[in-house]
Amino acid sequence: MTAWLDALLQGIMLGGLYALFAAGLSLIFGIMRLVNLAHGDLIVLAAFVVLVVTTALGLDPFLAALLAAPLLFAFGYALQFILLNRTLGRDILPPLLVTFGLSIIVQNGLLEAFSADSRRLRAGSIETESLSLGGGLAVGVMPLLTLASAVLAILALNFLFYRTSLGRAFRATSDDPETAQLMGIDNKRIFALAMGVAMTVVAVAALYLGMRANFDPTIGPARLIYAFEAVIIGGLGSLWGTLAGGIIIGLAQTIGARIDPEWQILAGHVAFLIVLVLRPRGLFPRAVD
Amino acid sequence: MEASYRVSIGGRYTRHLALAGALVVALLVALPAFAARSLIEDLIFVFYMLALAQYWNLLAGYAGLISVGQQAFVGLGGYLLFALAIMAGLDPLVAIVLAGVIAGLLALPTAFVVFRLRGAYFAIGTWVVAEVYRLVLAQWKQLGGGTGTSLPPEITNTVSGIEGVKALFDVRTSAARDMILYWAALALAAGTVAAVYLILRSRHGLALAAIRDSEPAAASAGVDNFRTKLSVYVATAAGTGMVGALIYLQKARISPDSAFAVLDWTAYVILIVVIGGIGTIEGPIIGVLVFYLLQSYLASFGTWYLILLGALAIVIMLFAPKGIWGYVSERFGLVLFPIRRRLVRPGDAP
Numbered sequence: 143m144t145a146w147l148d149a150l151l152q153g154i155m156l157g158g159l160y161a162l163f164a165a166g167l168s169l170i171f172g173i174m175r176l177v178n179l180a181h182g183d184l185i186v187l188a189a190f191v192v193l194v195v196t197t198a199l200g201l202d203p204f205l206a207a208l209l210a211a212p213l214l215f216a217f218g219y220a221l222q223f224i225l226l227n228r229t230l231g232r233d234i235l236p237p238l239l240v241t242f243g244l245s246i247i248v249q250n251g252l253l254e255a256f257s258a259d260s261r262r263l264r265a266g267s268i269e270t271e272s273l274s275l276g277g278g279l280a281v282g283v284m285p286l287l288t289l290a291s292a293v294l295a296i297l298a299l300n301f302l303f304y305r306t307s308l309g310r311a312f313r314a315t316s317d318d319p320e321t322a323q324l325m326g327i328d329n330k331r332i333f334a335l336a337m338g339v340a341m342t343v344v345a346v347a348a349l350y351l352g353m354r355a356n357f358d359p360t361i362g363p364a365r366l367i368y369a370f371e372a373v374i375i376g377g378l379g380s381l382w383g384t385l386a387g388g389i390i391i392g393l394a395q396t397i398g399a400r401i402d403p404e405w406q407i408l409a410g411h412v413a414f415l416i417v418l419v420l421r422p423r424g425l426f427p428r429a430v431d
Numbered sequence: 432m433e434a435s436y437r438v439s440i441g442g443r444y445t446r447h448l449a450l451a452g453a454l455v456v457a458l459l460v461a462l463p464a465f466a467a468r469s470l471i472e473d474l475i476f477v478f479y480m481l482a483l484a485q486y487w488n489l490l491a492g493y494a495g496l497i498s499v500g501q502q503a504f505v506g507l508g509g510y511l512l513f514a515l516a517i518m519a520g521l522d523p524l525v526a527i528v529l530a531g532v533i534a535g536l537l538a539l540p541t542a543f544v545v546f547r548l549r550g551a552y553f554a555i556g557t558w559v560v561a562e563v564y565r566l567v568l569a570q571w572k573q574l575g576g577g578t579g580t581s582l583p584p585e586i587t588n589t590v591s592g593i594e595g596v597k598a599l600f601d602v603r604t605s606a607a608r609d610m611i612l613y614w615a616a617l618a619l620a621a622g623t624v625a626a627v628y629l630i631l632r633s634r635h636g637l638a639l640a641a642i643r644d645s646e647p648a649a650a651s652a653g654v655d656n657f658r659t660k661l662s663v664y665v666a667t668a669a670g671t672g673m674v675g676a677l678i679y680l681q682k683a684r685i686s687p688d689s690a691f692a693v694l695d696w697t698a699y700v701i702l703i704v705v706i707g708g709i710g711t712i713e714g715p716i717i718g719v720l721v722f723y724l725l726q727s728y729l730a731s732f733g734t735w736y737l738i739l740l741g742a743l744a745i746v747i748m749l750f751a752p753k754g755i756w757g758y759v760s761e762r763f764g765l766v767l768f769p770i771r772r773r774l775v776r777p778g779d780a781p
Contacts, residue, residue: 150603179499228749234550236748240706242499242698245742250734250741360501363693367562371554408566412557416542419557422547 144278149400150393151281157392160291160356161385162347164372165295166340172428173316173336174230174381176237182366184341187248188214188348189357193261202312203263206320207349211342218341230333245362252359263352288350294386295343296381303381303405312336314381344375364407371414377424386425390417439775440632448767456621463610464600475681477723478616480675483696485713486667486772488629491701492710493639494663495646497550500557502697503541503564504668506690507534508675510568513685515688516586518573522656523590524615527676534672538665546661550716558693565691579686587683612681623670628712629746635659638769643710702744708754712768717755 167181178184191213195206225244229236271283303309311332314322319329351365353355371391376383391410398409417425463471483505491497511530515521521529545556569577588604596607630636638659641649650656675696679685689695699722705720725743729736751758759765 171551175551177554192580225745225749234554235491235705235709236752237498238497238551238554239748240745241703243741243748246694246698246741246744247738249739254734254738259777340563367559371559374555405571408563411563411566414559415556415563418552419544419547422552 145278145400148279148400149340149396151279152285153393153396154280154389155285155289155392156396157385157389158285158292159294159347159350159388160368160372160391161388162288162343162350163296164369164376164384164388165292165299165381166347168373168376168379168381168384169244169299169340170333170336171373172381173312174319174333175234176226176230176333177234177241177302178226179366180237180244180248180362181241181344181369182364183245183248183252183362185344185348185351185365186357186359186362188250188344188350189263190252190256190261190359191264192345192348192352194251196263203265203349203353206263207345210348214341214345215219215338217343219334219338221328221341222337226337227330235425241288243347245366247361249362256359256360258360260356260358261352262356265353269353272413284350284354288354291346291350292385293348299339299343299381308335370408374413374424375417377427379428380424380426383424383426383428390414435777437775438772439598440769440772445769456617459617459621460522460614466658468606468609471609473723473727475609475613475616477719478613478620479713480680480700480703480722481620481719483671483700483718484707484719485620485623485627485712486670486674487700488704488709488712488715489590489630489695491644492669492704492714493631494660495637495643496660496664497554497703498557499554499563499697500545500559500691501667502691502693502695503557503561504534504538504671504685505567505678505696506561506564507537507662508677509685509690510571510574511672511703512676512679513574513580513582516582516680517580519658521682523586523612525591527615527680530676531673533667534675535665535669538668541668542661542664546657546664561691561693563686568690569687575686579689580686581685582680582683582764587680590680598691608711612677616681617679620633621676624712624716626670628768628770631712631756631768635662635771637772639663699740702740704754705744705752706747706754708756708758711754711756711760712770713760713766714754714756718769721755 144194149419163182163185168179170176170178173329192203192206195201195209196203199206199209201209218407225240226237229240265284268283272280273283273286274280301309303312311322311327313333314325314327316331322332333394368388368391372387374386375390376385389411394413395406395410399406401409459474466495483501487498487501490501502632508530511533512523513528515525515526515529541560545553548556567572587608590608590611593607596602596610597604600607600610602605602610619645631639638649639653641654642656642659646656656705675690679690703718703722704715705718706721707716708714725736725740729739732739747754753761762770
């Protein structure tokens with residue numbers, strides 16, 4: 143019984159990590175329907191940026207991520223403004239192919255710059271600390287912090303989305319880009335800002351990716367799949383849905399792993415497919431595709 | 432009575448083109464008699480990539496089904512070949528065909544899931560399904576589990592016809608095996624191009640072109656969109672499965688990670704189609720030749736070569752979305768595989 147409760151608890155915590163991977167993707171997918179196949183590689187790229195800042199300045203990873211975030215915001219803004227805005231339209235092939243190309247470039251660029259060695263962001267004793275919940279249950283401080291960060295990130299994004307004028311512009315372009323433009327909104331600039339915000343969230347995701355496990359330049363695509371699964375399960379345009387989606391994937395993976403360690407990843411994918419067969423538009427769709 | 436208008440496909444040069452095409456195929460059939468073995472091995476690669484590209488083009492360029500999960504059927508075909516040859520003791524060439532048929536059958540339950548999705552969701556869904564197949568086959572312990580397995584030499588060296596080829600060309604077993612695989616790959620590639628051409632010329636091709644241009648308009652004109660798309664999905668899965676079986680018969684070694692690699696069997700294939708020109712039969716042919724040249728001259732640069740390919744994908748999509756053939760045929764009015772129907776006035780040349 144305790145073992146299953148533990149699996150449940152760990153699954154929810156793991157879901158927090160996946161929700162962090164997915165939050166940025168959910169934002170840009172919701173606002174501009176951009177299928178960004180490079181999202182996983184961008185998370186890995188951000189992890190390397192944080193790594194470089196920690197080693198160059200001898201900083202704690204948390205501080206390094208704080209410094210890296212504005213850099214990544216600027217990178218995201220430029221990426222969207224210069225490249226990705228040109229791919230948007232009714233046809234999904236251009237964004238698919240361009241971000242596929244970007245994914246190959248980022249992955250191999252990182253391999254060239256940092257080699258295929260596994261890296262890790264060192265955060266000190268916090269990595270191994272845990273809180274006892276009694277009854278033989280315990281949660282690691284790091285997984286708990288990840289989940290809390292995911293909830294905070296989504297709260298912040300929702301505030302931005304529903305309580306600010308920028309958020310109103312985001313929602314307007316998401317619902318109807320042509321009319322938004324007629325109302326004086328510069329879609330291209332809005333999309334670039336959205337990608338900048340998404341990359342800021344990516345900085346947080348990268349921080350936990352790097353602190354919780356080893357990473358190397360090739361692990362991006364698997365992270366991308368988990369992130370997309372969370373977004374699609376949650377439903378287009380719903381950030382809380384994305385958190386729920388991440389938790390469903392996390393739960394399925396830990397429960398699957400409890401049955402047989404080799405079934406971990408498989409169980410997550412199967413949960414995703416089951417949700418899709420039952421609810422093809424996800425659990426909590428806000429926007430209409 | 433006045434002669435009536437007719438609908439005609441093709442133009443004045445169609446017959447010359449058909450003759451030229453037959454000549455090219457005949458030359459390729461005869462090639463192993465005098466070409467170097469390295470060229471034969473390279474051409475096997477060109478042929479199977481061409482077949483994969485034609486299938487993806489039919490799927491995405493005509494049926495509007497943008498899949499990033501076709502590696503599912505390459506991997507299934509490869510694994511089915513290994514299972515049929517090692518466990519059932521079938522002749523590998525027979526196993527290729529059977530692997531294709533089974534891959535096509537497996538496409539039906541796959542379609543049950545992914546056909547509920549549209550657009551971007553469909554693309555991601557197909558990728559996830561391919562991952563599911565990869566993880567399931569990694570559990571198959573008789574075929575090596577996660578690390579994979581090799582085809583024993585007694586299977587690869589007893590492909591049917593190998594003794595005849597050895598006697599006829601006076602070559603060693605390995606060279607004879609390459610020749611047989613070469614002809615099998617050529618048959619598959621040429622057969623694929625011919626089949627795609629015939630489909631597109633037929634009534635079904637007209638339905639596909641209508642779906643590509645506008646789904647609601649196609650439906651209102653009496654096209655059964657769902658059925659047409661499903662048939663294309665199953666047919667391309669079967670073809671892709673056969674190609675996968677052939678690829679892994681040649682490689683003689685399979686592992687889940689290589690057989691279900693999204694980069695090798697889908698990303699490169701999409702790149703080939705887009706470089707050449709999506710939505711045309713000529714495009715994938717040109718694309719595969721460009722891809723082969725790039726690879727043979729630049730692959731030794733390793734990661735830089737891949738970075739270049741990624742950049743090429745971006746540049747082509749942004750500045751020449753119709754690909755090389757799209758540009759050429761627009762500029763010079765050239766068509767090698769005529770599928771467009773024209774109205775011919777009575778008395779005009781056909």
